[in-house]
Amino acid sequence: xxxxxxxxxxxxxxxxxxxxxxxxxxxxxxxxxxxxxxxxxxxxxxxxxxxxxxxxxxxxxxxxxxxxxxxxxxxxxxxxxxxxxxxxxxx
Amino acid sequence: xxxxxxxxxxxxxxxxxxxxxxxxxxxxxxxxxxxxxxxxxxxxxxxxxxxxxxxxxxxxxxxxxxxxxxxxxxxxxxxxxxxxxxxxxxxxxxxxxxxxxxxxxxxxxxxxxxxxxxxxxxxxxxxxxxxxxxxxxxxxxxxxxxxxxxxxxxxxxxxxxxxxxxxxxxxxxxxxxxxxxxxxxxxxxxxxxxxxxxxxxxxxxxxxxxxxxxxxxxxxxxxxxxxxxxx
Numbered sequence: 279x280x281x282x283x284x285x286x287x288x289x290x291x292x293x294x295x296x297x298x299x300x301x302x303x304x305x306x307x308x309x310x311x312x313x314x315x316x317x318x319x320x321x322x323x324x325x326x327x328x329x330x331x332x333x334x335x336x337x338x339x340x341x342x343x344x345x346x347x348x349x350x351x352x353x354x355x356x357x358x359x360x361x362x363x364x365x366x367x368x369x
Numbered sequence: 370x371x372x373x374x375x376x377x378x379x380x381x382x383x384x385x386x387x388x389x390x391x392x393x394x395x396x397x398x399x400x401x402x403x404x405x406x407x408x409x410x411x412x413x414x415x416x417x418x419x420x421x422x423x424x425x426x427x428x429x430x431x432x433x434x435x436x437x438x439x440x441x442x443x444x445x446x447x448x449x450x451x452x453x454x455x456x457x458x459x460x461x462x463x464x465x466x467x468x469x470x471x472x473x474x475x476x477x478x479x480x481x482x483x484x485x486x487x488x489x490x491x492x493x494x495x496x497x498x499x500x501x502x503x504x505x506x507x508x509x510x511x512x513x514x515x516x517x518x519x520x521x522x523x524x525x526x527x528x529x530x531x532x533x534x535x536x537x538x539x540x541x542x543x544x545x546x547x548x549x550x551x552x553x554x555x556x557x558x559x560x561x562x563x564x565x566x567x568x569x570x571x572x573x574x575x576x577x578x579x580x581x582x583x584x585x586x587x588x589x590x591x592x593x594x595x596x597x598x599x600x
Contacts (some may be wrong), residue, residue, distance in 0.1 A: 300376050329494035330421045333486070337502040342584065345509075349591045353451065 281325060292318035305356045306348065313344035416557025417491040417566035425496065426569045430540065430551030433572075437533065437579060444587045452590035464514045472514035479507030487577035491566045497576025504581030509588045519593065525586040532579035539568050539575070 292315050299311035316339030323332035351357045407424060415423035425433055463469075483503035490496030512519055540551035548554070551572075558565030 296380070297377070300380060301373065330419075330496065330499075333495050333499040337499050337506075341506060342502055345588065346591075349588070350451075353591070353594070 285322065285325060288318045288321050305351050309344055309347045309351065312347065313340045316340040316343060412560060414557075415553060415566060415569070416560060417569055418560055419491055419493060419496075421494070422491045422496055422569060422573070423566070426491075426551075426572050427553050430572070433576065434536065434540070434551070437536065437576065440580065441533070441583065444583045448587050448590050452587070452594055463516065469514045472510045475510055476507055479503055479510070483507060483577070483581065487573055488563070488570065490573040490577075491569045492563070497573040498580055500573075501577040501580025502584060504577065505584035505588065508581070508585040509592070512589050512592055516592070519589055520585070522586055522589070525582045525589075529579050529582035529586070532575045532577075532582065536572060536575040536579070539572055543568075 295311040295314040320332040320335040411423045417423040486495035487500035543552040553567035555567040
């Protein structure tokens with residue numbers, strides 16, 4: 279029963295993060311949201327007794343994937359934080 | 370706004386299609402007997418306590434070799450296309466105190482965790498791919514903290530090449546002893562011991578070093594190529 283609640287919690291968290299990745303105006307925040315989706319999937323894999331897949335998902339999906347997306351943002355010149363935007367407006 | 374509504378509509382439709390597909394699938398009802406067969410026999414035949422590893426490296430070793438080749442091709446293509454320094458790129462400014470101190474703390478920890486995951490791949494969940502990614506992270510985080518000090522790309526390429534060659538050489542050694550390509554050698558050992566399962570730990574060490582060196586080289590190239598946008 280506890281497991282069912284954890285699964286429901288994870289699915290809701292993943293859905294919320296996936297929608298946040300689409301809706302967020304801050305690209306860096308959207309990348310972080312996609313990483314949260316991967317982390318939720320890895321927790322589900324642990325509950326399904328597939329720790330090998332969970333390790334891969336956490337390392338590749340959440341860590342490496344997020345890092346690659348963030349580097350791509352930087353390469354495209356879209357890496358902006360709120361603080362920098364405010365400073366840019368002030369100039 | 371229209372664009373965003375379109376993406377949401379697409380995501381909703383995609384989720385609906387996935388739901389329709391999944392709703393029709395019979396879960397928990399495998400019709401293939403090979404899974405039970407492997408579960409019954411793998412521990413005795415291969416000698417690896419982690420059955421996933423005995424499938425990945427012993428039963429399906431050549432698939433893993435194909436996976437390594439695909440990863441190699443993808444990393445090479447990514448490095449070729451995106452790895453060049455952008456026009457007028459200047460080195461990134463040094464990072465703040467928190468990232469520098471965190472990198473110093475994380476580097477030994479990540480090395481130990483990565484090597485543990487690789488070397489215990491035949492005993493506990495984990496293995497070459499997962500540990501290799503952790504090793505790559507261990508070498509990329511110091512580069513983020515101190516953009517000037519980059520590990521030598523030649524050394525990384527040499528490690529990657531030697532590890533890949535070691536994987537294939539282990540497979541060829543099995544051919545020399547009249548076994549199938551990549552068949553485990555050296556006996557099984559005691560189930561659950563660190564030195565057991567024959568050549569599987571050697572293969573996983575090769576996979577881990579290759580993946581780690583490859584991804585570290587690729588990511589370091591990306592960070593070198595990236596300069597803060599001129600805004």
